[in-house]
Amino acid sequence: MNELFSASPVPSDTASSLPGIVIIGGGLTAATAAETLRKEGYAGTITVIAEEAEVPYQRPPLSKGFLAGQENEDALLPLPASWYPEHQVTLLTGMAATELHPDAHTITLADGTSLPYTKALIATGAAPRTIPLSGVDLEGVYTFRTKADSVALKAALSGGGKEVVLIGSGWIGMEIAATASELGNHVTLLGLEEVPLSAAIGSELGTVFMNRHKEAGVKFLLPASATEIQGRDGRVSQVLTTTGAVLPADIVIVAVGVVPNTALAQQAGLTINNGIEVTSGLASSSPDIFAAGDVANAMHPVTGMRTRSEHWANAIASGKVAARSMVGRDAVLDDIPYFYTDQFDLGMEYSGYGALTKDAELVIRGSLEQREFIAFWVLDGRVVAGMNVNVWDVQDAIKELISSGRKVDTLTLADPQTPLEAI
Ligand SMILES: Cc1cc2nc3c(=O)[nH]c(=O)nc-3n(C[C@H](O)[C@H](O)[C@H](O)COP(=O)(O)OP(=O)(O)OC[C@H]3O[C@@H](n4cnc5c(N)ncnc54)[C@H](O)[C@@H]3O)c2cc1C
Structure with a gap:
């Protein structure tokens, strides 16, 4: 323990001989x-x-x-x-x-x-990762990370009716697509995968999110990437793509990871x-x-x-x-990784070890069609990750299943009548 540490819960004196x-x-x-x-x-x-x-x-x-x-x-x-x-x-x-x-x-x-x-x-x-694409400097082309980015994009999207092209169909791209669409804009998403989010959660579950977007009128061009962003008088006007499709664009958002x-x-x-x-x-x-x-x-x-x-x-x-x-405590980052997303009326939480899900069996409890379910990834009989969509107050039970490492019966896991705590 160094001399900067004090047992007092409230700092009363910040003066110290050490820089801090x-x-x-x-x-x-x-x-x-x-x-x-x-x-x-x-x-x-x-x-x-x-x-x-x-x-x-x-x-x-x-x-x-x-x-x-x-x-x-x-x-x-x-x-x-x-x-x-x-x-x-x-x-x-x-x-x-x-x-x-x-x-x-x-x-x-x-x-x-x-x-x-x-x-x-x-x-x-x-x-944000940048892409070496002709036209990325045109007015109307955005990357997205900061509050200033959000304020600028909010102003551009408000009022609706804009042609919006999103390059990147990961979590951030999908969230911005949903919000831009809800604000009354016409959105097209480009991505390298055949199904958005499939690298993270697989095609079957990525399709659930894609279908919800499609229902709202969001269009997908997959797999595809942009080859050039073109403009008029310094402002973006269209996006050329690897499929040959030319997409009219008032706004382009590059969301290809960080x-x-x-x-x-x-x-x-x-x-x-x-x-x-x-x-x-x-x-x-x-x-x-x-x-x-x-x-x-x-x-x-x-x-x-x-x-x-x-x-x-x-x-x-x-x-x-x-x-x-x-401050000299014996601390370790051993949390089960967790994240969440909200897209249209889809609320999702995910806990687990993504790296272990690649060869895992996917077990669904609930209905993908009705978009109310828990997806479990089971590896060697044990739950390594779980994702709840529009089902709430189950994260503690999912995390307990993962951390216990106990063997599960996949039929019971898929049965909504069996409480998670009883599995
Ligand atoms: C639009 C958006 C939506 C997101 N939504 C979700 C979500 O729904 N769920 C979820 O789980 N996660 C989400 N995330 C991810 C989450 O926000 C990040 O994991 C989190 O911001 C990481 O926090 P951080 O403090 O490590 O880094 P940051 O939030 O990136 O903060 C780092 C700060 O350090 C500053 N900085 C960098 N270099 C220097 C320097 N040399 N000197 C001084 N300052 C410097 C930067 O300017 C920045 O302000 C989202 C991220 C974004 C961008």
Whole structure:
């Protein structure tokens, strides 16, 4: 335990002879880590360096309620702006960390300031993957990650009647498609798979989501990708595709996944391996530097595999673990990965080890046609993942089935009359 740690639950004195903890990043991971440090009784200095000119915020509403105009800015904030000064946390917004010097234990900021640290957490998240396509710089072509992206797209989509082409049919592409369609726009999705989301949940379940979109008038061009985005007077007008189809477009959104923001860690000489390589306690290869959230590739103690999760629940869980590790607690990121999505009237939650589902048997409890079901992935007789669609309050039972590792009978698992707890 270092001398920065105090058993007092509420920090009364942040003055310390040591520089304290610096958190680099302005997302949910950073906010959760700062909050957890104070909850753990850490009384030293905390500084959060956030590149965006925003109080740390969470992203899921950006493609859903916030984009649709149903949720306001408060829905984005895991902690109110007042929390930071109230808890003696210095928040530097609109300020990027540009260099990290592990030997000197200093961080250089965009304005040239050098900030010392005792422990540092890298929570720099991820950035949208770009594609080298002619026309991506035209007006009306968007990538999507930030609050500013969501505000800009909301303005473009409002009023409806626009021709919208989405390049990418993953979770974010599908969510934006649903919201754009609900706002009265004409949406076409391009994707490399024959069925959207099939890489994550398989074709049978991806079809459930695709059919719901089709019912609402969303069109799919699959498998297909864009070969060129063309414009008129600097504004996008159409998208050429590998199928030969030419799609008229007022708005194009490129949603082809994300890449972890590892530049700082790379410059500092940390081990990079699909993100920043960290232990299950989220320690990086360099002493006193930790990483969490979308940028971290952590060893999972249950699967024995590395996982870089790009999900909301992981931002919270890993932010907590990193904070506890930094104050010397024996913390391990061993949560069962969880994520959720909302598309039209489909609400979905998923828990489990995606990497183990590839060779697993799919067992359905409920009705795919009525879109009310739980899907289980069963490997060697054990549940390794479960996904509930429009069925609620079953996540605890699903997680218990997974974590217990007990053998299940698939007929019983598929039978809605048998309570999950009895399986
Ligand atoms: C539109 C959208 C919808 C989503 N919906 C869901 C959902 O429904 N369910 C789900 O489970 N997950 C969802 N996610 C994923 C989830 O939001 C992410 O997993 C989560 O945001 C990761 O949090 P993070 O703090 O690690 O990274 P981020 O949220 O990316 O935050 C990182 C922050 O660090 C800042 N930063 C980067 N480099 C520097 C630097 N050098 N100096 C200072 N600051 C820096 C960035 O500007 C950014 O603000 C969604 C993501 C998006 C984009």
